[in-house]
Amino acid sequence: MPQVKKQGMREAIVEAAFHLFSQQGYTATTMAEIAGAANMTVANLYVYFDSKLLILYEIYCPWLGGQLDTLRQSVRRSRSPRSKLKRIFMGIWDDIPKAEPSFANALIEALASAPRNTGKPADLLAAVETFLTEMILESLPPKRQALARNGILAHVIWMAFDGFVINQRSGDARNISAVADLMTDLLLGETSAR
Numbered sequence: 001m002p003q004v005k006k007q008g009m010r011e012a013i014v015e016a017a018f019h020l021f022s023q024q025g026y027t028a029t030t031m032a033e034i035a036g037a038a039n040m041t042v043a044n045l046y047v048y049f050d051s052k053l054l055i056l057y058e059i060y061c062p063w064l065g066g067q068l069d070t071l072r073q074s075v076r077r078s079r080s081p082r083s084k085l086k087r088i089f090m091g092i093w094d095d096i097p098k099a100e101p102s103f104a105n106a107l108i109e110a111l112a113s114a115p116r117n118t119g120k121p122a123d124l125l126a127a128v129e130t131f132l133t134e135m136i137l138e139s140l141p142p143k144r145q146a147l148a149r150n151g152i153l154a155h156v157i158w159m160a161f162d163g164f165v166i167n168q169r170s171g172d173a174r175n176i177s178a179v180a181d182l183m184t185d186l187l188l189g190e191t192s193a194r
Contacts, residue, residue: 087181
């Protein structure tokens with residue numbers, strides 16, 4: 001007989017996992033710990049989620065959406081193309097990796113340790129790349145917008161995010177502001193005396 005899903009159990013799992021991932025990291029957290037924190041058995045946990053990775057996606061997608069909404073608001077308050085573009089880069093490469101210690105790293109940790117060819121929700125990558133493309137197009141002068149229309153630039157920026165997350169976790173103190181200035185100069189077709 002199929003297991004009946006109870007109202008609120010999925011939310012209890014997600015809440016328990018969020019706290020455990022935030023405190024311990026993804027790899028150190030076990031399905032047994034998540035089940036225990038959600039007051040259920042591991043077998044019952046699998047009725048709601050087939051894997052720890054799927055639980056992480058359930059948490060990560062709305063968390064990242066909130067981070068991106070905050071970034072969008074900040075970018076739209078900026079006045080000049082330069083300040084808007086720099087805000088995008090600083091948000092993606094500095095603010096989000098620093099938010100919720102260990103949490104931005106959790107997805108990278110999960111994907112790096114997942115079995116080969118483990119699928120991931122394509123809509124997460126597509127949503128982030130669409131967001132970045134829209135923000136960059138809004139920020140660039142019309143004559144420079146061709147640089148961002150095809151989405152490849154957004155893909156490169158998001159792939160660099162992974163490196164900045166790892167650097168943040170490992171204490172690599174690169175000058176992210178200088179990197180953001182360089183990228184801004186390149187996109188605007190300008191050179192500066194920085």
